[in-house]
Amino acid sequence: EPEVTQTPSHQVTQMGQEVILRCVPISNHLYFYWYRQILGQKVEFLVSFYNNEISEKSEIFDDQFSVERPDGSNFTLKIRSTKLEDSAMYFCASSGRTRSHIQYFGAGTRLSVL
Amino acid sequence: GQSLEQPSEVTAVEGAIVQINCTYQTSGFYGLSWYQQHDGGAPTFLSYNALDGLEETGRFSSFLSRSDSYGYLLLQELQMKDSASYFCAVSTMGNTPLVFGKGTRLSVIA
Numbered sequence A: 001e002p003e004v005t006q007t008p009s010h011q012v013t014q015m016g017q018e019v020i021l022r023c024v025p026i027s028n029h030l031y032f033y034w035y036r037q038i039l040g041q042k043v044e045f046l047v048s049f050y051n052n053e054i055s056e057k058s059e060i061f062d063d064q065f066s067v068e069r070p071d072g073s074n075f076t077l078k079i080r081s082t083k084l085e086d087s088a089m090y091f092c093a094s095s096g097r098t099r100s101h102i103q104y105f106g107a108g109t110r111l112s113v114l
Numbered sequence B: 001g002q003s004l005e006q007p008s009e010v011t012a013v014e015g016a017i018v019q020i021n022c023t024y025q026t027s028g029f030y031g032l033s034w035y036q037q038h039d040g041g042a043p044t045f046l047s048y049n050a051l052d053g054l055e056e057t058g059r060f061s062s063f064l065s066r067s068d069s070y071g072y073l074l075l076q077e078l079q080m081k082d083s084a085s086y087f088c089a090v091s092t093m094g095n096t097p098l099v100f101g102k103g104t105r106l107s108v109i110a
Helices: none
Strands: A005-007 A010-013 A019-024 A031-037 A043-050 A053-057 A065-068 A075-079 A088-095 A109-113 B003-005 B009-013 B018-025 B031-037 B044-049 B053-057 B060-065 B070-075 B084-091 B098-100 B104-109
Touching (some): A005 A088, A010 A019, A019 A088, A019 A109, A043 A065, A043 A075, A075 A088, B003 B084, B018 B084, B031 B060, B044 B053, B044 B070, B070 B084
Parallel strands (some): A010 A109
Antiparallel strands (some): A005 A019, A019 A075, A031 A043, A043 A053, A065 A075, B018 B070, B031 B044, B031 B084, B060 B070, B084 B104
């Protein structure tokens, strides 16, 4: 069964450093999302991406964040200068043209900012 | 604003039936989804309702009442592996971001 793949599974970084989280969505999907989940809390939307541009973003997604689809398969989330409060699990998700209400999530990247 | 309310914890006995409720207040509504998340794992899609009524998928069923802004997830013949967090989530269009509730932690005991 096709799945969303995320790398790395765990990223440790120093405050102020840049990190790039990588995702390979399901191949024929058109809609891509990043969510985050702080430990013990709910999943929160960050940004959605369609047709090579951001379609929607939350107030969390400030100027420190950016997304890219550099080629036909990868979807990346960059945090320019990490803060302690960026420590969370980051999930990538994708959905297809049909049954687009179903989002398929990757296993996540745990980001630890020290 | 957007808010979804669901119980924080539920405990049930193996083999029993449990119902997890969700009420929502959102600006726009397209459908209500349910996701399961085991500790350290990814949210996994379980069920979806866009119209009023019951949707059945094996041991899991989900119900929606749009007029009451209310839905529930019903888990039957509970198994130990069902111990996980369950999130309700609203979508305002078919391919828009999901707004998640805070999740209900289900513990299945012997």
